[in-house]
Amino acid sequence: GLVDFRIDSEYYQVKLLEALRKARARFSVSVPRNQAMWRIAAGISEDAWSDATDMPAAQITETTYKPDGWKHEPLRLIVRRVPFSAERVASGSVRARRRNTIPPEQLQLAIDGKVQTVYGYSFILSDHPAERDTAWVEHHHRHRAQIEERLKDAKLGQALRHLPCRNIAANRTWMLACLCALNITAMTCEICPAAAISS
Numbered sequence: 001g002l003v004d005f006r007i008d009s010e011y012y013q014v015k016l017l018e019a020l021r022k023a024r025a026r027f028s029v030s031v032p033r034n035q036a037m038w039r040i041a042a043g044i045s046e047d048a049w050s051d052a053t054d055m056p057a058a059q060i061t062e063t064t065y066k067p068d069g070w071k072h073e074p075l076r077l078i079v080r081r082v083p084f085s086a087e088r089v090a091s092g093s094v095r096a097r098r099r100n101t102i103p104p105e106q107l108q109l110a111i112d113g114k115v116q117t118v119y120g121y122s123f124i125l126s127d128h129p130a131e132r133d134t135a136w137v138e139h140h141h142r143h144r145a146q147i148e149e150r151l152k153d154a155k156l157g158q159a160l161r162h163l164p165c166r167n168i169a170a171n172r173t174w175m176l177a178c179l180c181a182l183n184i185t186a187m188t189c190e191i192c193p194a195a196a197i198s199s
Helices: 014-021 035-042 086-091 106-112 134-157 168-191 193-198
Strands: 003-005 026-030 057-063 075-085 118-127
Touching: 003 134, 003 168, 014 026, 026 134, 035 057, 035 075, 035 118, 057 134, 075 086, 075 134, 086 106, 086 118, 118 134
Parallel strands: 003 026
Antiparallel strands: 026 118, 057 075, 075 118
């Protein structure tokens, strides 16, 4: 079937997107926040926003963007914004991740106490077809972060901490068994009614 990649901003490269297109794989990728993205966000009208799925207070909208070096059609650019109180932003750590999501001029206004609310923005570039609406693509891409939980569970809960063994074949076998157990556990939680009720 169709292969679908969900990619973090650290791996945002046109060469990678070109390779995925050549391989006929779909993708969504987080775009680093830069001046081009801030200009796009600033140009979005207030009536263009709609609610995101399963993320209270978050709003999304869509436009198009063609990265430098991309040889194909303009891609879907999905923009998400999340409101933060200026007080929360100003009183938080200067290294807080949320500060990086706020346009620099808005961040300064919040720090100076000149506004009550600012927005943190995220940008997602995707080649999913139009049948997949904006909310679906954003929600689908956001859930890429589940892999980080899977990695933590693999290291702490499914015994990867027992690696390495002296024999490379034993390492491979142990890794396969561990990841199978991890995925079966995750799938069981997804389909079990009792797990849904307890969460």
